[in-house]
Amino acid sequence: MRYMLLIYANEAAVQGNPDKVKDVSPAYIAYTNAMRDAGILLGGEPLQPTAYATTVRSRSGKTEVLEGPYAETREQLAGYYMIEAPDLDAAIGWAARCPGAENGTIEVRPLWEMRAS
């Protein structure tokens, strides 16, 4: 099954502390390499902070564009990985190893498989 590992973290805590970014970067590189070596990594990228987010929606034929993220939350979506795992236990195992799990939260979501037979 394909799973998304959605990494939620408190941006403010990271932004105010550039050293912290330096600390976790090698861990993320090692983590990404480990997933690649295991042959389960399908994709994944970090995201720019929500300060650079733009929200778009269409209402009665008009496009509304708003500055900022979809919702103000304590922790923000900071990046994702997409992996191929045999089952939820395996996906949880990889989520637990993510450096972001230490101070943030990893949401494990199965993908909606659109295959037709």
Next chain:
Amino acid sequence: MGDAGKLMADTLAIARAAAEAAARHSYGKLIAFLAARTRDVAGAEDALADAFAAALERWQVEGVPARPEAWLLTVARRRSIDQMRRRQTGIAAEDHLRLMAEEIEAKDANEGLPDERLRLMFTCAHPAIDAGMRAPLMLQTILGLDAATIASAFLVPPATMGQRLVRAKSRIRQAGIPFRVPEREELDGRLDAVLEAIYAAYAEGWTDPNGSESRRRGLADEAIWLGRLVVSLMPQEPEALGLLALMLFADSRRHARRSPCGDFVPLAEQDIALWDTAMIAEAETLLGKAAGMGKVGRYQLEAAIQSAHAARLDLGATDWTAIASLYAALGALTHSPVVAVNHAVAAALAGRADEALRMLDQVADDPRLAEYQPYWAARAEVLERLGDRAAAAAACHRAIGLEPDPAMRRFLQAKLATLEA
């Protein structure tokens, strides 16, 4: 009714009895076998329900097959394939089913169906399943209880329980919760969740000792059945043995817990002639075997406390000092305020009421106890022993206000009357 009519009725009765026997013995096994391969519990249930319906129809015409379990599985598997085709999805699942067909044929040649109920139990008690739904899920998938029966046992509206069960089952499928017994390193924690769910089912049955509500009757029996199943599948797990012993000890006193007119009878005043000694003996054997494995745990300690109560059969009196020290060990392991309350009561009955009051004061601030009836009943007991009847009466009054069970409430009211006399 003519002879022909009678013969038909007999054939129908035989077919029905055979189907019911197969259901009792094989339901959980068949669900586990089907679901483990398709990851679709609800689909397995539907397929098996169809197979049972077909059995009732065909067995009365063609006679009961030599191996009813294999017959049911073959029909259920065909239904599963039909389901997959109708949904037009899940190629992988259809492959599983094809493999399963080959597997069944190979298995059929030599022995019966492999027992995969343990895997199913671990799926039901997976950490990704809401803790409150683990016991209901197990009761439905392993024992085939319907949502209405489970709902009434857990005091939830039937439609709500039905929805929650459906959601939990689709979660197993969609989130990819595996059907397997966990590896050694995570087994302890995961087994604990399985045992906890079984104990939750038992506790629901326990609150209705006389089975006065007919639909709730027997959930304690079902939980004991599940406990036996785990023990038979994992005979080397001391906590599984401990849980079964605990349930058997508690159940041995089922008929002594209420007076003939339905009033609550506290353990200390129970008529030991009403205790089931065969059940106690079985529990003692299990507990002894568990103790020999050298790994103490919560259920073994709780069973040991029950064993100390049961010793009244031989000793004629209760050794409260021994019980208090077992509660101390249990408290050190679980840090549960409920255990602290029981520990305090045992200490008071062992003649150490001062110490008991200090123990209760220590947990008095725990928010989990503010609305916990036994805490206030324990305070009343301890304060009475210390001679503070006014404070004891106040605590007893509070306990009455918190108690939902009428029989227990009557018992507390009688106690309050003696305190105020």
